[in-house]
Amino acid sequence: MASTSPGVxxxxxxxxxxTQDMRAAQDFYGAVFGWEFEPDVQAEGYVVAHADGEPVAGLVESTQTMGVRLPVAWTAYFGADSADAAAGRVRERGGTVAVGPLAFGRGRMAWAADPLDAAFCIWEGPAAPGWLAGRGTGAVAWLELHTRDPFASALFYGGVFEWDAHPDVIDVRYEHDRVMLRAGGRTVAGLYGGVPESAEAAIRPQWHVHFCRDDVDEAAARAGAAHGTVVAPPQNTPLGRTATIRDPEGGLFHLSSIEDDPS
Structure with a gap:
């Protein structure tokens, strides 16, 4: 993980x-976003994507690690003062820790899942400077958890990451059908309900990543031309122009112009 400064x-x-094919993934996301890629010299096999010279995301090939083969997917990382302590709180609250905590690059990390099996990563270490602080084209705009009970999920994540311990910078807003997480004066994540309770449902609880684009229609067209799937075509929403895409391996992500703060 490319990172050089403390995070919140x-x-x-x-x-x-x-991903299962690093070269194909780089070709696809390079075509859609114009990203450039560099190996992370501190983490073997890890590649960092850059937009306008700034690190915005990482890519890693799925391998058999500690008996677990990780699926093709985008995963959200959350900062922690101690990955080991946060992993312990995951287990205490009914979640699971699939891999780690272990040393990785300049810090320590663990792959985990909440009680409804939405995957996420715990990161102890420096954070990329300015990451998620702005909305430059090709950078991450914000994250969404689609789950069954956003309020129960907020209690889980709030307990694991001790949101109450940082009232000066973290603001958790409970609304009638969602929970919004704000940091540094802007919305960085939202927790939404609506995922069916059936274990056989095609839609499972999952963290969704929204990437900024000021050319959502053109980016969606590039994704289709690069053999991705446009799951939801570009449309106008209260947040601006948005589209939902799956890459050729099935990795789900969103394009968003994000004209206003999601809160």
Missing amino acids: PGTPCWVSLT
Whole structure:
């Protein structure tokens, strides 16, 4: 993970794509976003994507690690003062820790899942400077958890990442059908309900990544031309122009112009 400065514990600090074909993934996301890629010299096999010279995301090939093969997906990282302590709180609150905590690059990390099996990553270490602080084209705009009970999920994540311990920078807003997480005066994540309770449902609880684009229609067209799937075509929403895409391996992500703060 490319990172050089302290982040705010408990808040989103990075995203990474687990892929089965690193070269194909770079070709696809390079075509859609214009990203450039560099190996992370501190983490073997890890590649960092840059937009306008700034690190915005990571890519790692799915391998058999500690008996677990990670699926192709975008994963949200949350900062923690101690990955080991946060992993312990995950287990105490009914979640699971699939991999780690272990040393990775300049810090320590763990792959985990909440009680409804939405995957996320715990990161202890420096955070990418300015990551999620602005909305430059090709950078992450914000994150969404689609789940069954956003209020129960907020209690889980709030407990794991100790949101109450940082009232000066973290603001959790409970609304009638969602929970909004604000840090540094702007919305960085939202927790939404609506996912069916059936274990056989095609839609499972999952963290979704929104990437900034000021050319959502053109980017969606580039994704289709690069053999991705446009799951939801570009449309106008209260947040601006948005579209939902799956890459050729099935990794789900969103394009968003984000004209206003999601809160």
